Amino acid sequence: MFSKVCVALLGIPLLRVLAAPREQFGPHIIHEERSVIPNQWDRRPMLDKTRIIPVRINLAQNLEGAEDLLMEVSHPDSPKYAQHYNAEEVADLFAPTKETIDIVLDWLRSEGHDVDHSHYNHRKAAVVVPMPIHTAENLLHATYDAYEHTNGKVHIACMNYSLPEAVRHHVDFVLPTVHFDVHTTPHAPTQEEKRDPTVPSPGKLKDKSPVLPKQGATLSPQALAPAGSLSKCDQQITPDCLRALYGIKYTQKATKKNSFGIVEYTPQSYIPGDLDLFAKQYVPGGVGRRPKLLSVDGGQISSASKSFDLNGESDLDLEYGMALTFPLSVSLYQAGDKIFGASFNTFLDALDNTYCAGDDPTQDPHYPDPNPGGYKGKDCGKYAPTNVISTSYAYNEIDLTPSYEKRQCNEYLKLGLRGVTVVYSSGDYGVAGNGGNCIDASGHLSPSGLRFNPSFPSTCPYITSIGATQIKPGNSVAKPEEAAQTVIFSGGGFSNVFPMPSYQKTAIQYYYKHFKPSYSSSQYNNNQKARGFPDISANGVNYVVAVDGAFSLVYGTSASAPVVGSIFALINDARLAHGKKPIGFVNPTLYAHPSAFNDITSGNNPGCSTQGFTAVKGWDPVTGLGTPSFPKLLKLFLSLK
Structure with a gap:
């Protein structure tokens, strides 16, 4: 200890x-x-x-006993549940x-x-x-x-x-030593690539870029599902569809005490007019509202250029995060200037001033930025973290060295000790990695590789990884969902770096006992001792999103993550209104109470020349524990100390 x-x-x-x-x-x-x-x-x-x-x-x-301390403040049966530490205490604990x-x-x-x-x-x-x-x-x-x-x-x-x-x-x-993949692109994060289907999708896509959620058909005003309607939810997901799917019915009482943050990485940027266009259609009273900008190392909102590549991610995250938590003021962590951009460590530095010196100059942008127009400072510990943080970006686990990943993962442990809930999207490639790449026999990434390619930070045991589901075509919101099968496939699998955390032991043992996959150790880490992901899921298919002045359908766990983040933010509101602390690191509570989720038992996540894993009873490496039941989760967390 x-x-x-x-x-x-x-x-x-x-x-x-x-x-x-x-x-x-x-x-x-x-x-x-x-x-x-x-x-x-x-x-x-x-x-x-x-x-x-x-x-x-x-x-x-000094990590001796660190995980035990996290479990003390995070496990629902602990007498110290929610007795979180402040930043100074955490810094001293880890020195x-x-x-x-x-x-x-x-x-x-x-x-x-x-x-x-x-x-x-x-x-x-x-x-x-x-x-x-x-x-x-x-x-x-x-x-x-x-x-x-x-x-x-x-x-x-x-x-x-x-x-x-x-x-x-x-x-x-x-x-410098073995760390490569220098931050090479002047206008975007090089490794925080988003998802791209690993198997040909049934839909026609306008954009096959590996760095964004996927854009589908453009919707005319006449084709839009009207606000309040649930008749087209299998074709068009709206905030009303999500409220109906997950039972989100709650009036906030503690918005001034609460906080919810969404992270974006330059050059991705929202368009103010898109937020208003979406709000006019689906968020009564929301027109004119903007997220609170928390600029990290020169991050700014830019509308000089417009395209789905530049605006799709931010518009999606903010439109749904702000709609589901309205009237809570959502914070936007905009990370990186327009020259260097940012890495996850750039963002984490802004929350923890003890973390900055460990940045890897071969992986992380080096601030101050000496280039003309570059940000001349370095934001170390500039912001207190919001109660919930949602991020829809990801590396391949193999992109980074294990030591780099473990050090960053421990930073999420620190945030958990401080009472922060961190959610990450699990990826849209099934068992493959960014761009549909798998790991070949030489250890390189290749579309023809056969080894599964897990996503980081989803494999970090101290974050909550979010997979994707969909309403089956022709079904209503009252029917069970399935794992995402349209355009994208829910990222999931087992880590090659991180061991199975204690809170997952029962769930994964049940999975292997009853549904053990037939894949060999050459295809994935099947030692039955590895961290499995995702933890839970939410709908990620057919989202109606306003982008660059028009509505279109969007697909991705990029959508699932802010939806789950919004649900956790609403639960925090209820706890704060009752004089309780934020929920913090939620995984131990989620795994201890799987009945608070809608179990998903159909669908799979293909990739790497396989059908991937299959959604089954209980936890699985496609949809995790399932999708949230807001009433059950609210009752559960309000019952805790």
Whole structure:
């Protein structure tokens, strides 16, 4: 368990006067490695190894007992349920131990580096030492090369590096090393790609871009389902359809105490006129309302250019998030300037000032932005997190190193400790990954790969992953839904990085006992000990969305996530009105009470030359526990402390 007293004493870490002998730290052991050069990168023949680079050593956070603490404030049977921590308490809980600090600094001194307090930032848990590349090679037993991306970007990296046996358990990861996929695109996040069907879809799409929800037919004003009507919900999903599907009938009482945030990444941006067009049709009294802009590292609303690529995601998220929670003031975290854009870490930095120093410059945009017109600051800890945060972007789990993902995943654990509910869309490719890609025998992404390609952060056990369902064609809102089968397929599967969390154990054991898939270990992680996703689902097919001045149908778990986020925001309103705390990390409660969901037992999520998994009784890696029953969830969470 953590000791707040001991951690508090680390405010001024002690440096040993004499450097320990190198032999004390034991032999070097490989800490991280990669077997292949990532797609679109090639090794360059020349590298000046006298060049000075900043070697950043991210110290291991003090994670002993962290998950136990999260369960204490999140499990419905815990006497400490909802007794969340504040930001300062969480920062102290996670600070590296004195032993970690001393060992890493002693090791550097034994290697001849004159490190002192100026190299170590206690709150940000990182040691930065500038040194020539050849010195870094000696320190890390690595061989550095220059690599060039197809777009001309150059990056310094190695295929593996080592740390002494006594040091490696005190270090999360070192930069620059094996981390590739530099933020290469000047106008969009490169890895937060959205979904694209992995199997030919039955619908005609206007846009097959892998970075957006999918746009279907344009709807004339005469073809629109009227407000209040439920007769076309199998063809056109509207806020009224969703209220009917999930029993969302609630009058808010604590909007001034409540908060709900939706995250968007530049250049995606909503069009104000689209919000009004949608509100005029479906949100009485909502015309003229705008989300509260929370700009992260220069994020701004831009309507200079219009297209579904630029506006579809933001319009979708905000139109439905604002409609379902009206009159709550929804916050918009707009992340990244128009030059660098943003990564998930860019956004997380804005919520936690102790996290910034660990950003990976090969994965994350580096702010301040030196380019003309770029954002000249760096927003560390600028905002308190909203009670609920919804994000509809995703990486492939294989895009990132496990150490990077684990460190980011622990940030979601921290948010859970602070009482924040974080939801992510699970993807629209079934068991395939972004763009319909799977993992081939060489470890690369390929449409012809055969290994399932899970989505991150959906595989992080500290977020709530949201899959997609649909109303069966010809059915009414009163009939059971099925897993999404039109245009998109619900992302789902099992992690190759994260183990199964305790709250999932019963559900996954039941799944394997009664519905064990026939796929081999070469196709997916079938050790029955891996984190499964999604956790729950909501409708993600045939959404009526106003984009660029007209209505069209839109498909994706991009829609499912803000709908579930809205439901959790309404439940928070009820708890706050009763003098209770926000629901925070919800997964332990959801899995402990699966009867609060509408079980989905039909449909599948094909991909990677298979039919994927099948929706079955109980939890499954297609729709999770099922879709929410708002009345049951409201009663459940109001019954908790």
